[in-house]
Amino acid sequence: MAALCESFTLCGLGPSGGVGLGGGLLALEPGPGPDHVLLTDRGRTATLFKVSDQKPLGCWSVKHGQILTCPVVCNFETYEYIAVHDDKVLRIWKNQDINLDKVFKATLSADVYRIHSVPSGGPVVLFRGGGVRTLDVLLEAPQQEIENIISDEVIKWSEALMEGEQPVLIFTTEKNGDFFVYVQKLKVNSLHRYKLEQQESSKPLNFTAYVNKQMITLLCLYSNNSVYKVLVPLKQNSEEEEQILSKSLLLNLSVSGRVLKGTSFVVLDKDHIAVLGRQAAPGKESKECLTIWNTKFQTLQTSKELPLGTSGQLWCYEEKFFFTHGKVLTVVMYKCETSSLAAAVGKLKDSQAPDMSSFVNWNTLGDEELVVSFQSQESVALKSESKMTLRSKRNTAAEVQPDNLSVGQLLLKLKDASPSVFEDGLRQIMSKAQMPDLQAISGCVVTALTNRCKANPKYYPKNFLLDIVQTHDLSYSLCPDLMPLALEKKDVYLLQLCLRRFPDIPEKITYACLKIFLGIREASLQDVDLDLDSVICYIDLDFNDKEVKTEIVENGFSAELEQEIWDTKITKQAHLTTDGEFCPVGPQKAALLNAVVRSAYSETFLLPHLKNLPSREALLFLRYLYYLYVKCSEKINTTLPGTHSPTISQILDWMCLILDAHFTVMVMLPEAKELLSNLHKFVRAQVRFYSELNKIEESLRELQRLSHQRDCQTYSIEVLELI
Template sequence: MAAFCEEFTLCTVAGAGGSPGLPQGLLGLEPDGDSVLLTDRGRTVRLYKVSDQKPLGCWSVKEGQTITCPAVYNFETGEFIVVRDNKVLQIWKKDDSNLDKVFKATLSADVYQIHSLPQSEPLVLFKSGAVKRLDALLAAPQQIIENVISNEAIRWSRAFMEAEQPVLTFITEQDGKCFVYVQQCNPYILHKFKHEQGGESSMPVSCAAYLKNKVITLLCLYSNGYVYKFLVPLQQSVCEEEQILLKSLLIRLEVSGSILKGTSIAILDKDHIAITGCLDSSDSNVKECFSIWNIKFQTLQASKELPRGTTGQCWCYEDKLFVTHGKELIVILYKCQMSSLAAAVGKIKDTQSGMKTLSVDWNTLQEDGLMFVQPDQPVPAKDASKRLLKSKRSMGAKAQAETPTVEQLLLSIKDSSQNIIEERLMKFLSNTQMQDFQTSVGHVVSALVKRCKTEQSFYPSSCLVHLIQTQGLSYSMCPDLMAVALEKTDVHLLQICLQKFPDIPEGVTCACLRTFLSIGDDDLTEMNVNLDSVAGYTDIALNSNVGKQSKDLDRYPARSIRMVTPIQNGFSSELPEDGSCDTNLIQKSPVMNTSELCPVGPHKAALLNAILHSAYSETFLLPHLKELSAEQVILFLQYLQYLYVKCSEEATTELPRILSLTINQIMDWICLVLDAHFTVVVMLPEARGLLSKLHKFVRAQVRLYSELNKIEGSLKELQKIQHTKDAGLYSIEVLKL
């Protein structure tokens, strides 16, 4: 699953929105650590620091000269390289201010692109298809450049490192036919491949590639909205015959029945791509947008419109996307989770939970044998008599001391007493080495739940808890288990299910939330609840006056989980004086007591923490959150606010406990609850102080992170300063940032 995060403007783009028909946007963008080197379509090269959004340098060629190749950074020498007027190579350092006075070399042929890689000499790709190392060119700038391609035009190129040696690949086009060249530099081997011709008449408009296991994976975005994949192997010998690359369709970029006409593609990871394109709407208005697609499941993951238009360019470096929007270059942070079916539907489980998952061979469920058959399903007649005799013998006194088989246990569950079932279940669980143990456990749970539904007095809670704690179970293996636990108000079992099951539906999660919020704190103190999730950041000392929960929000019981309020990690729970919210509302509102006391008891806090850790998808969760009552919404928001303050006080922005809650998790839930009950919360007088406090907490946090970014930038600048090794016995150094 992928999503957009923070977005900010880096700089203006010269030439964007210029005259129609002329090239617009940037000529190139190259990374240099936390900086990017921008080359305009004209005379200027600029260096920007991304984290601070500030320029570090700007260089221009003289009037009448034109930069024809994007500038790059030479990692070996720390210099910048650019090509103007197709043949003139210029090299300068960051301290140089006038490009007219830097080193120049005129080459004998036109340059298409310069590729610079860490730990390697830059490679120069000529328009003729020849590839030369920069140092070899500088030794003899006027050397003859051979013509590798004839009547072909280079459309795209990219360089990689393979076994500490550079590899360069480029795509050419001639009369509607595309060719792929792979140039290996040590030894110099050139391979030529031809694109497989399809039935479509469209041509590739953008390409992206990555190298892994000596195979270049090439993704081509066609003008008709199709993305194809080509696999280009790195070969060690020259093949005289022209090889044809077979293509496979990855995804068709379709949104609500309309084809997204892509103009640029970028690879985020092996399962996600970013596309800049335009979508023709029904009213004939062209909508330009930027989107992230999952090519494994062929789904749209995130999208944002670009109302001010775009040049159709995008670049991806680390966790940042660079996109032209109007006359600006914007930076969009993004995140991509592990691409799986669970992640695609928002069901990925937190890796910190330590949950172990065991694969289950579902095909074995179709095999014959009672071990793989539900207890209420018919058994073949020829086997039924044998198993019946076997089960009768196992019921004898001598067999009770032995470990029961799955067949024996399933038959016992049908009509035996709860004590006998629990005794035999404990013996069965002691034999974890049996074949298909987890599958058998799933059948046992299903049999117990079925009897619970048909026989109201039967509820072996301890048996169910032991079975769930064996690990490897999931909600889909026993979907009725949590429904029965909700009916019986078994909060201990529900807490364990929330912690262990990776695939609980959002509706069931919200049902558990409503149940936890509706139970009084006094009633919860008498129930078995695991308090590990609240130990470490609460001071539990129960108030003698804690009793029933009043429906009046002004009379929530004062709980004893107290909160410390000194300034830590740059944060204080006291309200800032320069806030824009109405402080009179805050002083009058009784909800402000949540800054001193937790609004819920430790048992309810532990149950709510299990809810906060559960996996969910926002799309499916929001409708179910709307079923919460107004009282439950306010109480839940008060507890989330308390957690937010506690989490902000910790230096690691995580609550110190076994299952740590992060500030991002807490803020996500606050936003979800506010989205689901926006009108209700705004209209309730009791919620005004709470909303005002949350608003100021967020402002304080924004200021904190802003200052931290400045400190980070200063520290990085200090690291770049070259200190003299021998400073003598006494010296004074002035460090300028």
Template sequence: MAALEEEFTLSSVALGAGPDGLLGVEQSDRADQFLVTDGGRSVVLYKVSDQKPLGSWSVKQGQIITSPAVCNFQTGEYIVVHDNKVLRIWNNEDVNLDKVFKATLSAEVYRIHSIQGTEPLVLFKAGAIRGLEALLAEPQQKIESVISDEEVIKWTKIFMLYRHPLLLFITEKHGNYFAYVKMFSSGNLSKYSLLLGQEEKPVTLNFTAYMDRKFISLMSLSSDGCVYESLIPIFSSDTEKYQRVVKSVLLKAVVSGNVGSGAALAILDQDHVAVLGPPLSSSKDCLSIWNIKFQTLQTSKDLPQGTSGQLWYYGENLFILHGKFLTVIPYKCEVSSLAGALGKLKHSQDPGTHTIPHFVNWETSQGCEPRLQNSEQPRRILRRKAIEASLQTEVPASEQLFSTIKKDSEKHIEVELRKFLAVKRTPDFHTVIGDVLTGLLERCRAEPSFYPRNCLMQLLQTHMLSYSLCPGLMEIALEKSDVQMLQVCLQQFPDIPESVLCACLKIFLSIDDQSLQEINISMESVFDCSDAIQDEKMEEQTEILQNGFGPDDDNCSNCNQSLREKPRDASEEATPCPVIPKRAALLNAVLHSAYSEPFLLPHLKGVPAQHITLFLQYLYFLYLKCSENATMTLPGIHPPTMSQIMDWICLLLDANFTVVVMIPEAKRLLINLYKFVKSQICVYSELNKIEVSFRELQKLNQEKNNRGLYSIEVLELF
């Protein structure tokens, strides 16, 4: 899964971009600072976190910057080329570029590459490459021609291979494209011809690449709207003559055909690429992230002000020229796997229970023929025959049920469904259950007054469903505010989207107490939190363990004193539960649900402030109860864990901190949370001291060789 976060403008001043946009965005020697070279005369150093420029340098009138400025990571200096041959080097203290170091070269420069771990490399338009130090020692040295006449460099990228730089550059001649790989560890230069594998030759708009062990994966975005991939070997067997590499289609129709030059491509990791350009059947620019492993569109963002067709990426930030302003769009890419798409997995499972299939077995679905492998063919044929034999007796029953769902009353459907669920289950039973539920949901949409709640609950009781199998179930439950059904879905479905999870949370917090009292809700995750019972339990205890927490501590200096002092009476510290037990049970179902933090945070911003405060108060109450015993756990059958409580406190504060700070009712709560964190820091600080003391003692024992002699040592920890 991938997500594009909220964008922000790096500078409020319009950049002097040329007709082709900016020359480049390059990282400086500090991770948060970037050099932006416009299409004219200026270089600006920006700090992304502050969204402001730190310095600006310009060449004098009549001069034009022809290569983007880069940073020399070995010295911290900046390098730029203007008028194709003039090289300038300066640092942060310099103000006027006309007075900094200058070197005039003997050949035109295409661009300068700089990467951590090596000196900057200068690539000339003729294909020759020189190290910066050797070039500065003799600026007028002769530069040889590597590429042929009329061959033009289109794109280039530098990599690090075993602590040595490797430079890849792409050239074009009469519509044919070539790839050159220069290895500086051996000095070899390999040339490859990029073949499309078909007669048509669409114009290549943009390139991107990443290196993986023995190959460079070169991806290209073409005018036909497709992304192609070429695997270029790093270690070539024949460096005398160029070899041929076939381009294969990686993604089809990611942008509209005949888009022109306003499109760009950037590979974010081995499974995700970012594409800048208008999507199919649209003329508006759009930024999208595609999963090349599963061939799916992950997320997209419209760019109404238009772009220059340029895209840069560093760390987890994408840089584009949106209109006339340089815009930064943070992004997140999770591990590309079907399991990863489900978010966080459930923390635990009850002992003695068996794993229940939550998803459809596509090999046994009706109308689908399983693909047979040679090694498994006999077993699968026998299994398919067994399924077909068992279905001969069950198909009439299922067909009769489907017919009943379409026309009969809710009461009659409920009776027929109960009969169907009582028969012997077949291997494809979960598939039939999904079809039955789909039929019920379709009739619910067609007839607003039709809501067979008892039938839906019966199907949920089979534990054969998941959100991906029946997404309409929770949608209808949300429309009807059926909190009992939503609670059951949250308890059973491991693949609920974050938007639906947040919608459930809004309903659980907004429904009034009187309505909740009339609803049958599972209370197994809720313990009795009445003050009387809690006070009685506290009086029966001979000692109260506080785990180093003192609610009224103002600073760390009081922590030691609070640890030695006798705790106050339990009744003075008892905190009433801010919600009724049934609402607590619903909120606990949310705490137990799977989620992915980057995708949940944007939806939490839409929860009303008073509901956020109520949820925080409940989480704070749970945290207090967890802190009252040494095991740091709550009583009950399926209570929330400390990890879940802390994760949700952090989520709510991250998403709504600015709003919560402005609410008077939340002031005391925030102060209590602050004291909690402060006291825990003190406790962990003391524990670290003890740990260090034990480590030192262990070292002393290892150094000493007592040869079996008996000795007594006293170690004072405080």
């Protein structure tokens, strides 16, 4: 999943912009620091900006009559800046240099197309004739002869990449409508030429590339509003003079009749690309916009209209987009999450959870009859003998029971047995089952138990069900009647285990668990055997039984109803946090609520159910989530101690869900006023705290950069003052 976040203006581009960028941008390159960018205008000026502060750190111009013909880049090894003006004149300078007419100058023998600088490979110079030199080699003899490789071809695009520790330069050329791809390995000085597969109705407009597993993936934006993928080998096995590279369609830039005519694009990660262009629809005025697309699922993730127009250029550094919008350079922050179907559908459990096991793969279970025979005892009774047999040809231990009876037949035989005989028979079935059928058979056994409980409301094998859930890798889909039965019986321990171990619980059931956990009285939980691992390290279990009376505010609610829902008795059973906030629930209820907070869910499906949660219970849950948030913030690592504890991200997600579902109610409830005020103060304090940390981080980075530039030959003591 991807989303566009806040945006801001970095600088003006007109004559009044204050940075001399009156002719538009030639290019934008990364600067010497993690928050720095270098802007080169279509004229005489290059400017270094600190993005977060939105201010220039340095500005350099060549003299009148000269023009920058190549984007200025930074040499990340020496922290020097490199530029080319008037096609052949090379300039190199440092931060403290002001007048470019007095810095290092070298006149080259051929026109320069572009200089590329990679962090660990050093600057690489690409000449218009296709010749390539590293900066070090070029400076040894600036007037050395540069070969003309591409003859009448014109370079359209180039990029420097790193294959391990070896720099690789890739560039594309065009001649008479044909496009060619060149790959230059610098250390071994090998050059390979390929021809791009032609397409009659369209031509490539823009390119981008990345390296992965001895292969360059070249992405091409074509004029037919599509993005194609071309695989370029780094190892040339044949001696063919011209190898044709085939392309495959990666993405079609159209949604619901609206077509995006892209002008430039960038790769965000292996599953996302960003495209800048003009969106058009039949009968409607076209609009320029910035879009993010998911290439795995072929979907448009997000879009931002740009009514003031753009230059068609797009750059991306450090999760920030840079593009011109009207007469300013705009920065838009973005975020990309791992692209997966699970992430697209709903929230996942913490991947580090120790109890997440592999679940049954239905594709390994053989015939459809096997799955059907596990659905219910009644359906099994209607099947023929041939359909009742489970993998009879394989003759596994799970299938061959005494008297050659299948699992379905054994369940039918045990249907009318006494409870003790019934449970012993089920245990025997599970003890003889083998993988991969064990999970499905366990689900079948649980279904048989729940069916018997429905038929006989007085029968409820609690310990047997707990043992199965604890020792077998089940899921909700294998035994869909188990959790509804536990809700009916108010078996909170079984519900806690299911919430921990089942990865596919419907949001309706999750909400039902939350409601029953919030509504149950603390006194009734004292004798319940629950797993307290998630709370034992941060909630005091040796609490005082002294009761504290609280005032009941009558605000349209009957006193009796409030007494029933709210309990009006809070036991002192938790340590105070640094903010003086006490845990509003006991350790037993806290352990149950933690199981809900850690469960998997989808916001889209859960939110409608949460809106039905009574206001008092919603407020209680929000108080508990706030308590957890404060406890997390007490530690540097922002994680709660103990096992099965919620993460700070899960806590914040649930706080947002409750506030979204009950925003109006929370604003109107007098009891919620203090909590909302505390939330506001606490979050504001956290923002200030992290803002100061960011300032310290930037100061330390600057000090580290300065220390690299100095070479102290003598012993010295320095006192650093951070203001």
